[in-house]
Amino acid sequence: MKSPKSPSTRCATPAKRKPLAKQPADEPILRLFVAGATARSSEAIMRVRQLCETELQGRCNLEVIDIYQQPASARDNQIVATPTLIIEFPLPLRRFIGNLTNITGLFVGLNLDKGAKLIV
Amino acid sequence: MKTKTIGRKPATPSTQLPKSPTGIQGLDEITGGGLPRGRPTLVCGGAGCGKTLLATEFLVRGAVLFNEPGVLMAFEETEKELSANVASLGFDLEGLVRRKRIVVDYVHVERSEVQESGEYDLEGLFVRLGHAIDSIGAKRVVLDTLEVLFSSLPNEAVLRSELRRLFRWLKEKGVTAVITAERGRESLTRHGLEEYVSDCVILLDHRVNDQIATRHLRVVKYRGALHGTNEFPFLIGDDGISVLPITSLALNHQVSTERIATGIPRLDAMLGGKGFFRGSSILLTGTAGTGKTIISCNLAQAAAARGERVLFFSFEESPNQIIRNMHSIGLQLEPLVKRGLLRFHSQRPSLCGLEMHLATMFREIADFKPHVVIVDPITSLMDLGTASEGKGMVTRLIDYLKAGQITSLFTSLTQGGHVLQQSEAGMSSLMDAWILLQDYEGNGERNRVLYVLKARGMKHSNQIREFLISDHGIDVVDAYIGASGVLTGSARVAQGDLEKAAVLASQQEAAQLKREVERKRKALERQITDLRADYETEALELRRIAEQVGTRTLLLGTERAASGLLRQADIKVAVASQGKRRNGSGAR
Numbered sequence A: 001m002k003s004p005k006s007p008s009t010r011c012a013t014p015a016k017r018k019p020l021a022k023q024p025a026d027e028p029i030l031r032l033f034v035a036g037a038t039a040r041s042s043e044a045i046m047r048v049r050q051l052c053e054t055e056l057q058g059r060c061n062l063e064v065i066d067i068y069q070q071p072a073s074a075r076d077n078q079i080v081a082t083p084t085l086i087i088e089f090p091l092p093l094r095r096f097i098g099n100l101t102n103i104t105g106l107f108v109g110l111n112l113d114k115g116a117k118l119i120v
Numbered sequence B: 001m002k003t004k005t006i007g008r009k010p011a012t013p014s015t016q017l018p019k020s021p022t023g024i025q026g027l028d029e030i031t032g033g034g035l036p037r038g039r040p041t042l043v044c045g046g047a048g049c050g051k052t053l054l055a056t057e058f059l060v061r062g063a064v065l066f067n068e069p070g071v072l073m074a075f076e077e078t079e080k081e082l083s084a085n086v087a088s089l090g091f092d093l094e095g096l097v098r099r100k101r102i103v104v105d106y107v108h109v110e111r112s113e114v115q116e117s118g119e120y121d122l123e124g125l126f127v128r129l130g131h132a133i134d135s136i137g138a139k140r141v142v143l144d145t146l147e148v149l150f151s152s153l154p155n156e157a158v159l160r161s162e163l164r165r166l167f168r169w170l171k172e173k174g175v176t177a178v179i180t181a182e183r184g185r186e187s188l189t190r191h192g193l194e195e196y197v198s199d200c201v202i203l204l205d206h207r208v209n210d211q212i213a214t215r216h217l218r219v220v221k222y223r224g225a226l227h228g229t230n231e232f233p234f235l236i237g238d239d240g241i242s243v244l245p246i247t248s249l250a251l252n253h254q255v256s257t258e259r260i261a262t263g264i265p266r267l268d269a270m271l272g273g274k275g276f277f278r279g280s281s282i283l284l285t286g287t288a289g290t291g292k293t294i295i296s297c298n299l300a301q302a303a304a305a306r307g308e309r310v311l312f313f314s315f316e317e318s319p320n321q322i323i324r325n326m327h328s329i330g331l332q333l334e335p336l337v338k339r340g341l342l343r344f345h346s347q348r349p350s351l352c353g354l355e356m357h358l359a360t361m362f363r364e365i366a367d368f369k370p371h372v373v374i375v376d377p378i379t380s381l382m383d384l385g386t387a388s389e390g391k392g393m394v395t396r397l398i399d400y401l402k403a404g405q406i407t408s409l410f411t412s413l414t415q416g417g418h419v420l421q422q423s424e425a426g427m428s429s430l431m432d433a434w435i436l437l438q439d440y441e442g443n444g445e446r447n448r449v450l451y452v453l454k455a456r457g458m459k460h461s462n463q464i465r466e467f468l469i470s471d472h473g474i475d476v477v478d479a480y481i482g483a484s485g486v487l488t489g490s491a492r493v494a495q496g497d498l499e500k501a502a503v504l505a506s507q508q509e510a511a512q513l514k515r516e517v518e519r520k521r522k523a524l525e526r527q528i529t530d531l532r533a534d535y536e537t538e539a540l541e542l543r544r545i546a547e548q549v550g551t552r553t554l555l556l557g558t559e560r561a562a563s564g565l566l567r568q569a570d571i572k573v574a575v576a577s578q579g580k581r582r583n584g585s586g587a588r
Helices: A006-021 A039-054 A071-076 A104-109 B051-065 B079-087 B093-098 B123-136 B148-152 B156-173 B265-270 B292-305 B319-327 B334-338 B354-368 B378-382 B387-403 B489-567 B571-587
Strands: A029-034 A061-066 A084-089 A094-097 B040-045 B070-074 B102-106 B114-116 B140-144 B176-182 B200-209 B212-222 B231-237 B240-243 B281-286 B310-314 B342-346 B372-376 B407-413 B433-442 B445-455 B465-470 B473-477 B480-482 B485-487
Touching: A029 A039, A039 A061, A071 B123, B040 B051, B040 B156, B051 B070, B051 B079, B051 B093, B051 B102, B051 B140, B051 B176, B051 B200, B051 B240, B070 B079, B070 B123, B079 B093, B079 B102, B093 B102, B102 B123, B123 B156, B148 B156, B156 B176, B212 B354, B231 B354, B265 B445, B265 B465, B265 B473, B281 B292, B281 B387, B292 B310, B292 B319, B292 B334, B292 B372, B292 B407, B292 B433, B292 B473, B310 B319, B310 B354, B319 B334, B319 B342, B334 B342, B342 B354, B354 B387, B372 B378, B378 B387, B378 B407, B387 B407, B445 B489, B480 B489, B485 B489
Parallel strands: A029 A061, A094 B114, B040 B176, B040 B200, B070 B102, B070 B140, B140 B176, B281 B407, B281 B433, B310 B342, B310 B372, B372 B407
Antiparallel strands: A029 A084, A084 A094, B200 B212, B212 B231, B231 B240, B433 B445, B445 B465, B465 B473, B480 B485
């Protein structure tokens, strides 16, 4: 199943990611794995984008991967459930499974205060 | 490799479910050809009963033997661990992965890392599995152990609905899947996976009886196909799993009318003159020291001399010891061993369980392909398990040997006394021929006798024969029957001497009689000669007298005539009266 939307999601991120990748390694690295353009996928993508833009003020390295198009990446990243958001940095590595309706855990994972300030 | 379909064949093979042969020894026989093709099979059992191994073997054999590539989705062990685990069974998992016959995908979900943050599904798993299947065109899939997901993912409801979807998806994919699961307390699996997999359920079990652990396998359910319902022992040997079915073997093996000599001519003579049938099972029972091993070795040597291969399972003596001992009675086994016609396999019975022994024996037999198998003694093996287990084992062994037309000789050590025939009753029904060796005590000595208790399908001697073990092997000698039964040993020799003496005496008597008759005849002849001599003397005398009388009469006549002339008497009257007087004198 090909998602018509997934290419656009992937295209959207590199523009933001490229310059950020050169930034010091203290900014969060996020990877979102989705399976096609389901409602759940788009919800997850929307929420994580929102988070990046509002809470992290764009200072985040986000990659959205459609496992239908890159099935090998699912194996490499040990993806079982979708959507899965992996916070690779800051450590420890965390996996958030689901469409990110409940993101309180995510704040802890990203060391974010409720007041949306980066503590690191 | 086509598995032998020794088992019962369904009446209507055309309507039978398509099956995927597992290539696992015995399992295909129980299931009538393998696991249901294109459907999931659940393999459940407790810890350490061989679930992963069974599943892995299914994959490996599929890839190697049936050209069906497979995907192994491992939830518990990494690829490296799995490869190392199965390498000991001779499976080259790494090589198969390299040659793209098998894909191993290790699925690992670290519970501490995972946090639920909304709705999700297991599409990731599907994609991985689908990708793996498509990458090599897999026909077989193993999920080992899916239940790990229950402990690593928080939402059981989601998991259950996704598992249901997974099994449906696997069916749609048309892959033959094996899903392993831990055994639950009251249900087949801990998390009730059996409700999703309904086509075939195999239960494995590992029990300890009398300190000996045995694994068992049972096909709980096999929708749409006949299957063996019993619990079958199985083992994990050097070459994987082998299930040892008893009941799947039907009694329909080929039989031979060829006869093979025992190496003891007189014993052959007792068996209708030709020895045993090829492919028959022979039981040799006897108390300690009655010569069971010696007779076995004679058979072995005779077979090897014909150029046949003989496999000798010894559970009491080491090969070297047997060779040395047989040397003392003139049996040279070592050259036969060197020529590869005779192979010994010596093991202590207590080394491992009954099943393990059986599997070892099966493997040795399959490897060496002997014409004759000797088990010395079978009783030490049977002591390892219960009576029924022991009998089951012998049954399977005999069935296996008969299927291959291998002649088998089992020696059995009995306790002595008259109950021995009863104690062997269970085993004897499986045997085609039964030779009993016994000790005869008496006269201050102990002698060995043998007799044929039964020999199916041939005329056999009903005689008890004594046999001697000498420097040049076994010598069966004639039995002497005395007033108190069979005479053996010195009593037999004494009886022999007595009989010889009796014959001598009668011979002497006859000679004596002959001499007597001769003597009598000679005496009579002598008498006859004497009588004849007497008679001849008499006759001579008579003649002489008659002549004398004649002469005298003549003289008288002449004298009278002369005197008549002198006296001038009438001559004619005188002559006439002279004739009368002559007559009178003849009557005197």
